Amino acid sequence: MEGGYHSRAMNASIPLLGATLLLALSGAARAGDCLPEIDSAWIRKPPMAMPMMAGFAEIRNPCAEPVRIVAARSPAFGAVELHETTRVDGVSRMRHVEALDVPARGTVVLAPGGLHLMLMQPKDEAVEGSTLEVELELDDGRRLAAGFQVRAPGAL
Numbered sequence: 001m002e003g004g005y006h007s008r009a010m011n012a013s014i015p016l017l018g019a020t021l022l023l024a025l026s027g028a029a030r031a032g033d034c035l036p037e038i039d040s041a042w043i044r045k046p047p048m049a050m051p052m053m054a055g056f057a058e059i060r061n062p063c064a065e066p067v068r069i070v071a072a073r074s075p076a077f078g079a080v081e082l083h084e085t086t087r088v089d090g091v092s093r094m095r096h097v098e099a100l101d102v103p104a105r106g107t108v109v110l111a112p113g114g115l116h117l118m119l120m121q122p123k124d125e126a127v128e129g130s131t132l133e134v135e136l137e138l139d140d141g142r143r144l145a146a147g148f149q150v151r152a153p154g155a156l
């Protein structure tokens with residue numbers, strides 16, 4: 001009878017070990033899948049028909065690893081670039097930003113007067129209140145997508 005008891009105890013421990021391994025593996029998969037989120041995304045409609053408009057958003061990275069954004073695209077535009085507006089001697093200038101780093105557990109804000117998405121060659125007239133899809137690409141090939149709401153020309 002004692003032998004019978006032992007074999008039952010052994011059998012019980014095997015599924016437990018399996019469950020522990022499974023938990024460890026799914027934990028690792030979640031860490032690898034952690035992606036930043038795009039919040040408060042909007043596009044400022046230009047005051048007149050223009051070949052470009054600016055997109056703004058907050059990019060929040062809740063992950064333990066930093067990420068680097070290296071490209072952007074949108075089905076609604078022919079080309080999208082990351083830009084930064086700076087004031088040099090009182091004159092506002094824009095420069096193309098090759099890569100944008102979002103620190104671990106940090107946030108990068110794209111806002112009027114600073115970093116922005118330059119959305120060029122719009123395929124249709126942007127309609128106020130409509131939402132246009134924009135996608136950011138990370139250096140590891142992963143992508144973040146968000147709907148950007150079109151707002152009035154004067155919006156800040």
Ligand SMILES: [Cu+2]
Nearest residue numbers: 083084094118
């Ligand atoms: Cu720009």
